[in-house]
Amino acid sequence: MAIVRACWFVLALLLSAPVWAYQTRIVSIPSAAMQRSFDATVVLPDDYARGNHAARFPVIYVLHGSGGSYADWTxxxxxxxxxxxxxVVLVMPDGGHESWYIDSPFDRNSRYETYVGSEVVSYIDxxxxxxxxxxxxxxxxxxxxGFGALRIALDRQETFGAAGSISGAVDPRNCEDEPGIAHVFGDPARHASFWNSNAIVDSAQDFEHAHIALTIDCGVSDFFVQSNRTLHxxxxxLGVPHDYAERPGGHTWSYWSNSIRYQVLFFATGFQRAGWHPQVA
Structure with a gap:
């Protein structure tokens, strides 16, 4: 009898536990701007395949960090x-090892803002x-x-209605010694104006009339926390509505894997409030 009860208990747990049936796909997305293709990870929710095949879904684009790739988040x-x-549909494009997701005036082969902000979006849609x-x-x-997400959202306000940054390098001037950054930003001394104009902390006023739902967070032990506090x-x-949080943690996957849960909840709540839940075309 005890064995039967135990079996029923295990079965009840299995039936009550959430079943994750999302689909992960790797797609190759071409870039006319850079004359090559890059892989991207696309995660589709279970109801994308199992539900009404005419239903359409909101999309969250999630960018990797320096030295990373499209596979990092998964x-x-x-x-x-x-x-x-x-x-929601999650899209994780490849942003190169040190592109900073900008269209570099110093490297014509590094056009990652155009790629992620326009070409990837067009492909996914x-x-x-x-x-x-x-x-x-x-x-x-x-x-x-995080820098790239905010920069792209500011520069392409007609494309993105919400943006976030996790442990964001919101002031690249603090990263002058990072290998490869000068390749896309130019020499910090000779091209200081370009560095300054792209620093998110110096672009805070641009959010005033952007009408972007904004969420920013950083770990209290992160070396970027002070620049994030300055931006906040x-x-x-300026009176710009935004969600800001500092949580225990540093510049680590332990922190990022926790933070992304809050950010996706923030975006999904915004989609629902605007009436943009999965819908039938």
Missing amino acids: SNTHIGKLADRYH THFRTIASREARAITGLSMG EKLVE
């Missing part, structure tokens, strides 16, 4: 579960059932990707 976190939980509206698109990323303080002074 290799180091359980981000796929968030696609199922919040009924063409090949997947997305809600092709700025109000149903968000972009975020970690470290270099400037946004407060």
Whole structure:
């Protein structure tokens, strides 16, 4: 009898536990701007395949950091579960090892803002059932990707209605010694104006009229925490609505895997408030 009860207990646990049935696909996305293709990870929620095949979904673009790749988020976190939980499509494009997601005036072969902000979005909207509206698109990323997400969102306000940054390098002037950064930003002394104009901390006023739903967080032990605090303080002074958090942790996957859960919840809540839940075309 005890064995039977134990079996029923285990069965009840299995039936009550969430079943994660999201699909992960690796796609090759061409770039006309750079005359080559790059791989990207796309995570589709379970109801994308199992539900109404006419339903369309909001999209969250998630960028990797310096030295990373399109596979980082799925290799180091359980981000796929968030696609199922919040009924969103997650897209993780490749941003190069040290591109900073900008269109570099110093390297014509490094056009990653155009690639991620335009070409990847166009590909995803063409090949997947997305809600092709700025109000149903968000972009975020970690470290270099946090900088890139905010830079792209500011420069392409017609494309993204929400943006985030996780442990973001929001002031690249603090990263002058990072190998490869001068290749895309130029020499820090000779091209200081370019560095200054691209620093997110110096672009805070651009968020005033951007109408971007904004979420920023950083670990209290992270070497980028002070520049993130500075950005937060400037946004407060300007009266720019935004979500800001500091949590225990440093510049690590342990912190990022926890943070992404809050950011996806933030974006999904915004989608729902705007009425952009999965919908039938």
